[in-house]
Amino acid sequence: MSAAPKNTLAGSEIVLGPTNYGKSTVRLVKVIRGPDRHDVRDLTVDVTFAGDFALAYVQGDNSAMLATDTMRNTVYALAPEHLVASIEEFGLILVNHFLSVAPAANRVEVRLVEYPWSRIEVGGVPHAHSFTRSSGEHVAVVSGTRETQEVTAGIDNLLILKTTNSGWENFLHDQYTTLPDADDRILATMLTATWSYAATTNVDFDQLWRGVHDCILTTFTDHYSPSVQHTLYRMGKAVLEAYPAVRKIHFTLPNKHHLVFNLAPFGLENNNEIFHVTTDPYGVIEGTVERRS
Amino acid sequence: MSAAPKNTLAGSEIVLGPTNYGKSTVRLVKVIRGPDRHDVRDLTVDVTFAGDFALAYVQGDNSAMLATDTMRNTVYALAPEHLVASIEEFGLILVNHFLSVAPAANRVEVRLVEYPWSRIEVGGVPHAHSFTRSSGEHVAVVSGTRETQEVTAGIDNLLILKTTNSGWENFLHDQYTTLPDADDRILATMLTATWSYAATTNVDFDQLWRGVHDCILTTFTDHYSPSVQHTLYRMGKAVLEAYPAVRKIHFTLPNKHHLVFNLAPFGLENNNEIFHVTTDPYGVIEGTVERRS
Amino acid sequence: MSAAPKNTLAGSEIVLGPTNYGKSTVRLVKVIRGPDRHDVRDLTVDVTFAGDFALAYVQGDNSAMLATDTMRNTVYALAPEHLVASIEEFGLILVNHFLSVAPAANRVEVRLVEYPWSRIEVGGVPHAHSFTRSSGEHVAVVSGTRETQEVTAGIDNLLILKTTNSGWENFLHDQYTTLPDADDRILATMLTATWSYAATTNVDFDQLWRGVHDCILTTFTDHYSPSVQHTLYRMGKAVLEAYPAVRKIHFTLPNKHHLVFNLAPFGLENNNEIFHVTTDPYGVIEGTVERRS
């Protein structure tokens, strides 16, 4: 950063602050051609570099810059040999590779999303090379410096709903409050979860991902929810209790409102049966549950 | 239409041509509260009227117009009693209702999309009132006049892929052709299918929908595909052969291109293993397979 | 179509019905490098063929099929010489070219969308080679057979709004009607218009497009709107009266509802001042205004 020229204005200097650059949305499919069947890996990869790139920003000197086109090539070039297990492990390979070829990069982050494909069943038998896309994306974010690495995993876009055992009561009222208390409502959210691991080696990332995923779903079902906030905490706590490998977990839970439709003008009762679903506005509840060391 | 005023210009008159109006994206959730478990119906409904509405268009007289807000109310008001079986049957009820209350409507079309929800499994047991959204939307379009009705069903957004048993060879070449022949490529498409039924009563719409859905998937797997076009025809023919209740079927099959990534500059072979997926441009293949009476 | 094999089922044959195929979303930018300044043409082009392609669909014989990849190449290859005036004229060139190289194509349709770029002004002077994207896409659909051609032009995604001089009154009531009459409401729509021309040669397509565009906007402002339907008719009539070159015009007008927010619970009046905007559901009003020959 010492390369930044001095620009004095009103007693201050203008300098370059934090920067990053990279390649986004590298779409990669790998087909593993086994003797009896094919397997498909379907990924979107984003690569981000942070580091000592002031020469490029301030002086237009690109000599320390790996082209984002090279980042893309690298994702494809390393996939034959290294995309063989979890996306977390492929991400670790990518981060280390990028740190080795780009001396000015101090921190590299690779975000990977894997889309699941299920075999089409023909007469009850899973087909050898034909698939349908199923739901439930597996996300991993791997970041590293030359000293340390961090792996987080996550779930995106998991739409879940409870028809009962949820309410919202006894909340703070002010002059603009009109919402009545509810002790039986639909709870629906498009869940995003991200959790970080205590270690990056000797971890069965795929098994852990499925375990955390199932633990979240199970906890979603197992209690009366007085608020999205409390359900968030319970889900996080359950994950941390069941999985010592998880250091902390963060949730983003948009509240997809299902409102009882007013049928009274038509002489009809509506005992929590008919709802209209609204797109906007929507509540957003976020929070982290973590370990105190 | 005789109400249209005469405007002479260069020997011609300006008149109102075909029109339609309606309500789009009515989002409806119905919870069926059984003694042991809840069921969820999750629908988006569009309503469209065509008919003798020239008074409104030409003269600003709304006396024959049902408000689109009333269309919305009606979808909710009829759901308690009438959304009890397939969306096709609910659509038929809606069409008949709208024709009965709006004398100027000559033709009413109701499009319904149902989103499937799967029960969350807790310890292997499906939960009584907690769900995750699964993939595979069921679409129905019901249209009717005072004389006749038509029901079509369909599938939207079904992403399918074959890793082999697909090619594109021996096609027409001209001066701008650069694509080489391929006898082993990935075939991937986001399938949309729409089929019409020969009858509208005494039809098990849900069972037929599942049957057609499975027949399409099975046929997708069962042959070497020389083109998306030919696979389209085979899928349509298989459906019509297996389901006499289906009169005709139409497919829209965007070709989601998976291109072999060139690894040669890096000294690596790529034996149909590593692909990049491109968003645009993409091929689109459409066609109908039908019965000749 | 005589190539279709006979499949007898319940006294019927299964045959190929209407088909089409093509390439979608070909993104093309052309820079015209004048002596003093550059100009930019920014297009998305879709190509669709219909014709005698039963051999491919039914028998897997591609010998009559131009690859969609070739369609893409052609759009780029013809742009240097032929994308010099309106997109309508470029579309006519493309249609004729495709008919000449693909004998089995009976009908070719080319849809072109042009995105406008405005010069950045620096000190009040338009810059020679720097631009910002502005709004107002110009759409053209050119279709042709070996005998005839048709050109339509259009506007997509034109968001317009009136704060007054609009209402919705005296409409049909039934048992599910709750909407009150309104004689002063916001009228807002995302206008789509498509009009067809009587001739395809000796037409100044760009000048006509601007004229029709401005005529639509002017008419939108010039009257009390008793309904979206009536405003649609008035806009269409005004275009046909002013532009003899236009044969007919079709509008799609989603009603973007702006609802008066109820401030009464807070002791505040709301004299048509504060509105909430809802995304769904929304009304859709469509219609054609045409000449009676």
Added chain:
Amino acid sequence: MSAAPKNTLAGSEIVLGPTNYGKSTVRLVKVIRGPDRHDVRDLTVDVTFAGDFALAYVQGDNSAMLATDTMRNTVYALAPEHLVASIEEFGLILVNHFLSVAPAANRVEVRLVEYPWSRIEVGGVPHAHSFTRSSGEHVAVVSGTRETQEVTAGIDNLLILKTTNSGWENFLHDQYTTLPDADDRILATMLTATWSYAATTNVDFDQLWRGVHDCILTTFTDHYSPSVQHTLYRMGKAVLEAYPAVRKIHFTLPNKHHLVFNLAPFGLENNNEIFHVTTDPYGVIEGTVERRS
């Protein structure tokens, strides 16, 4: 946070970490009904609270929680009196109001996006109450605690392009680099900028926004760009030099790649004239330019 129960596992406790909640996508339109003309304010508002909400998360006690529905009501209820000048000033009012009614909220953030509407011109005269949406959203993020406030302003989704005076040369090469140097390329980006102000009172936010906006555009045009990175720095430096009220500015600049289409197979030259535009993957360049105090 002391309310968090202790859960011992492997020597650690599970506790609640950082949280926030709020309402997103509150869509508000205000019509100002002047004697001669109407004005339109069209906003989307997001409200986010952070604070001492552990009781709700951990114990399901909502007594300190303002409902997100109340947040929505408040935006509408305060708009008649307080949405009279810039969105930054309305945001400051909202932040202070929310801190006053929600004692547990320690920090409130309000994000506002204003969409510009232009008057339709009829015969060269701007219309009194009819508008078209124009491009260039004005964003403001106002955050505050009981001690301090911060205002940032920004631009979203500003699509800009240079046809020349841009290159990418002399960059770092490794074994996976295939991109050739370019000294004349198209530079195109969808610019996002966010800048923070040194003060929150006695600031003409609207005038500053226009000034920063124009300064960014002017700087985009005024130099040979050796990289998106360098252009980012120059734009930031120009803003800080011209506007002492701006403390720092952050840019996100996706590189919308325009690639020279290879016309050589068709015997055609392509002297930087015909480009295909690719959606993915794309480069992303980010960075902050700030003052060193």
